Amino acid sequence: MKHRKILIVEDEKITALDLELTLVDLGYIVVGSAANGENAIEMAQQLKPDLVLMDIHLNTPMLGTEAARIIVEKQQLPVVFLTAYTDNRSLDAASNCLPYGYLVKPFEKREVDATIRIAFARYDADIEIRLSEQRLRLALDAAHMSVWEWQSPSTLNTTNTAQLVAVDPPGVISQPLDMLLEHIHPEDRIAVQQDVENSAHFSRIIRMRKSQQSEYRRVELFANLFLWSDNNCRVVGVAQDVDDRYKADEKLRQASAVFNCTSEGIVITDGGRKIISVNPAFEEITGYELSEVKGLDPDDFLHARRHSDQFYPRLHDEGKNFWSGEIGCSTKSGHRFPAWEHVCSVYDEVGHLTNYVFTFSDISELRRAEKNLARMAYLDALTGLGNRVHMERVLEDAMERRDDSRSSVAVLYMDLDGFKVVNDTLGHSEGDRLLQILAQRFQDSVREGDIVTRIGGDEFVIVVQDIESEVGLRKMAQKLLRAVQAPIELNRETVEVSVSIGVAISKPSIKDFDELLRAADTALFEAKHQGKNRICFYDFVLAMESGERLRIERHLKQALNNHELTVEYQPLIDIDNQRVRGAEALCRWYHPELGMIPPDRFIPIAEQSDMIINIGAWVLQESCRAIRGWLDAGIKDVSVAVNVSVRQLCDTSFCNIVAAALKKYDLDVSSLELEITESALQSNDRVRNQLDQLRTLGVRLAIDDFGTGYSSLSRLKHLPIDRVKIDRSFVKDLPNDESDIEICRAILALCKVLDMQVTAEGVENEAQLNMLRDMGCGCIQGYYFSRSLVYERFIEWAKAYNKIA
Template sequence: MQQRIMIVEDERIVALDLKNSLTHLGYEVVGMASRGSDAIQLAGSLQPDMILMDINLEDEMDGTEAASTIFQRWQLPVIFLTAYAEEKSLERAEASLPYGYLLKPFDLRELKATLQMALARRRTELNLRQTEQRLRLAMQAAALGLWEWDMERDILHLSGNDPLVRLFPDGHCQGIEQFTRLLLLPSQQQLRKALRGNGAFNLTLGYLRPQGDLAWIDLYADYRDLGDGRKGMIGVFLDVTERCRREELLRQANVVFDTAAEGIIIMDEQQQIISVNPAFTRLTGFSRDEVLGQSPDRFMQTRRQGDSQYPWHTLGRKNPVWHGEMSCLRRDGQPFTAWQHVSIVYGQGRKTTHYVIAFSDISAMRHVEAQLNHLAYHDALTGLGNRNLIQERLGIELQTARINHHSLGLLFLDLDGFKLINDTLGHSAGDELLKVLACRLQGIIRSTDIVARLGGDEFLILVPRLTHPQELEVLSDKILNTIRLPLMLCSDPVTISASIGISIFPNDGTTPEALLQAADSAMYEAKSQGRNRCLLYSPDMARRSLDKLKLEQGLSQAIQRQELELFFQPIIALHSGQLCGVEALLRWHHGERGLMTPDKFIPIAEESDLIDRLGRWVMRTACQQGQHWLQAGFPLTRLAVNVSVRELRASDYIEQLQGILDETGFPPERLELEVTESIMQQVDQSLTLFSRLKQLGVMIAIDDFGTGFSSLSLLKSLPIDRIKIDRSFVQPLPHDRHSCELCRTILTLAHNLDLTVTAEGIEQEEQYHFLQQLGCEDGQGYLFSKPQPAANMTDQWDRRIHGSPVYPKV
């Protein structure tokens, strides 16, 4: 291919002669111009391989200026032609970076040689330019930056599109140390150490971007001769921030994989194991090498004949995750229950590449659940079924009896004199007795019968199928004879008896409640007839209901007959032994039954409408007596009155109480209302009620604390002043460890909530001293005084006036 030459010469004859010479040498002359401006325009349109240009043109623009413009615009090579070799002309020509000079006149050989050398240089430069362009494109495609350090002048230049370049003006950095200080401290140390060496290095360096986020680069650099005897380094760098982040996430995942408490199995797309973590080995006993290449369901899952495929085999795009409970095997063959989570890992194109199984051993949890379920249906002391179990089974067996038209029997057993054994030998002995008797009962009944402990010393025996009622009497006699056998308690032989009531389906009832009530009535009848016997239920046992009705009717007339009286029990400050208040306690002087305590008739009053009338009488009488004592000069600081939940739930109770206080003149701040824990169940209503009571100025105490079902957290929500520890917690003190801890806990809780505490049922000095040491403020009980009529309180008030303690008595 001919080389294309353009001629710029203002002398036409010289230009034509030069054209002929070039044509003779095999070149193609593509254009000719005589002026500089024309030469620039022609060069731009023709883009020749070489331009022969006369320096001195008859134009405003000489050849050197035209050549400079052409080179700046298109980098086209120029060889100058001149008949003069003045120094100034040559200097101007040199500034335009020419490819050579020809002094006129020149011969053909000079022209040929000059053109050959200039064109060879041109080809080399074009090749180098293409190479540089390809390198630049490659660096751009690879997102590489160029890193050049002139060691002699300590100038660092960065180029490329990386954000790191933009941290320096035009990519110029004033010395290697400025660049180094930009890096994180560990990276600074890495780079300084590498620069002290004599060879190439490849480092991963970190730095903070202006936004504050962490970035990383890979820098590869090597020593090079920069020319002119200057030494330096040239390298490339690549932003690897995303790779470093992924590597960090991978390291974190690796730590999780190695340290997770859950066993982790990674499988390929064929469900073959390719990796397991240490927890897998710990949970199953299988080592990594033993399971690689296997499927988990071939060695780990328990499988019965005929079972279908395991859940994760059915995973797909619609169901990429499965979790559930599986029964698994350890290496030693021991089964365990595992909670498994199975996931699909997708690659490009949503193609399944791996499966991941994470599992945990929940055998302990299932064991605890089984234990809790057992406790829900079994008595913790004896191991027998409890009320829940017997009620559930009774309902099931009744349904079966109806369908199959057969009879069913229920025995209600209550021990005779068990409380006496508890009180004399202690609760531990009582518990041991119950366990022994439970074993005896289980040994007597048939395998189809069910025995359960209702609580305390009460037991139920369910006989699901009867042929004759006499079977139950025979069974009851065997039970009574077995119970009467002596047993050793506290190294002493003890004999105990029982009373048994019997009810039969369908004669005595068709529901669990009716059968239980009938058996209970028969049991009480057996006790009333002398104990140590069994009785079948009969309708005449309804007499008890009649007695209850008579009691209710008598109570409704007790107020008019003036059979009710308030007794008062002193409340003692335990730190001083002095009287600090009294509690009003109701007594009924029954014409036939004598003096009756509230536990005998208050439940009946609460079941009827009598409790409201009774409550108003108690509150009015107590306030009248309190005001009488105050007017007599007795220092009554606290008058405690029990109020039932039913009274408090009356819509006008606050108004009733306000009316009584106004009527009697008793100061509300000296009145303390004692309520049971059951009132606390409905928090919002209780908060409203208690707040209104506090507005009246009265104090509020929670009676029999610890025996109800309230949440302790409610104490902090309600405006309560005091809690009273139930006597059932006080009586075992200080010998029963559990009671001691309960009392200590109640006192700590109360004091942390700024509540004061009164202990009920203090009957022994050691109980008094123990509670005193715990910091209990007040107490009451037979140790100090039994409840007594108001008239008998004079001595107590006199001792209080003179500052003498009620206890110890002096």
């Protein structure tokens, strides 16, 4: 008991010194002396004494009782008060601090020693109680348990009191049963209440929550009924939180159901890969029963290819603890089947390998379905050739092998000439038959290792690998040309078609298969441009032209936004009246860096994309605005001819765009004439429907460049056309070329019979003008009168020509 450290808190120095001498004489260690409460709190925290002797009334704002309360709360130190006051107020204030002694001044040495000894004995006993309570709390927390004591209800069944244990009532406050029931799930309350009323001891798993805000958890309730000596009944019980265990058991039940009911085979082995359990699906898939395979390694009978001895250690070392993949398996009867297997290693709490779990499923049907889908995905259904997907895959693989073997790869891009005519005149079934026959001819014309594919419509691509020379490739292309040119016997008649072929050979400058395919497409475009039924190889010149087209296409996307496009107007002259009857709207592109780009360079590029739709709509708006300006300037009875592309005619909103433009500028429909190329009239039924709608709207229609297409003159009577424009190619050699003279006369004669107006393009001299006038052509267009003019210049020119003031 001696040598314990004591802190003195006393504001009278003589008293503090006398007390210190007394404590030292008694064998205690005085660690310090404080004259006020603030210093006492600080010194108690720093010096950590075993006991504090505290004067209640200190000559400072903080009383000793207040300082003692803080020290007890923060340091849990025993405090003994030293005071000269014994009034009730002082005693009440001291009692609230739970002191371990109370000495009244003056005090004797033996009285001080006795009080301190008793204080230390009580304090040591309290420490033991707190440690015991702490150990009990830790044990209950570890077991997820809590102790309950309830007053039994007044309706307790007294017939069971003989079973109760008689004990002295505890010195605690009991909780009524009703309060306990409030924490129990409503569906479990009746059962608990019946247990309490009818059983001396019971156990039950219920759902309980700690408060109204918390969630219900599974709790196992153990309880006994006790009869105190005062004949009052009490229920004392233990509630153990078993929610995690309950959920774990539920998962085990679910896992057991999955193990027994799943369609996948499951094998469980020990750490040495010896089978200890299999599920029913394993027996059904393999034909083996557990008794036949127990103790065996799955590699001994199941796997057609053994997992290597290095596989299992690697499974552990890589840290994933599982592996999935396809593996061949064997049934008891020896049948082989593909299986998708998952191997998982299981470890105990200390990281020791305990088991392997194998799950596998028979994927034979899946593999068969995949093969069928692959065949469907890569084959053209009509011809049996490979499709575009197959072509791209083969070409990509060939280009990769080229990098390794330094061999060359070639692409022959083929497009049939005149196939649409066969389709339109003989029907789609005959067109399909034609494609099937040509597909077989292509197959017969190439080497065994060359791949023939149909990528859509009447387009075919041949991938030629390991090219020996360009000469051999050219011979193959010529053989293909001859194969197509041979007459083809269809069901209804014999037809003849031709093919255009673009050829590209892989070079260091062509990095991937996309570039090679684009190069062949560029060569095909050139073959078509040169007159069809021919072969064109991709070379430096074509590469330059292709680069220029890409550059134009890139800049064209911003041309509208940057106001680089403009519309110019070439006058149309009525010969009979010698007046301007209107103009043809011509789109021009003035690029700030590339200069003036001719329409024949950028219009075809625009038509290959959707840009032509936006450009065409803009030209239409500008043309209608120009008509309104000319009318307001006094130029009457004029109209504008606007060229329309196939893509615009295929746009279902085109008629609405035309109507909106006329309405916006308050124009009569006779003010607008739409020019369609002869090839556009042969495109499809959608174009024909659009023309009918435009005709219903009242807009006049004209065939531009008539005579350059494939249609015959007799087709004119079936088309909703108001005007025919004779192409400049038939005008430029007038009046010296007899053939052109006869062609122009035939067109004019037919149009007169069909009540159609005629415009002749490209008139550049008086001789041409006189001959066309003599033939009866009423409208002329060409440089003889004027080049294309901007809007303002056209007003000046037209006023002067029509002699308008």
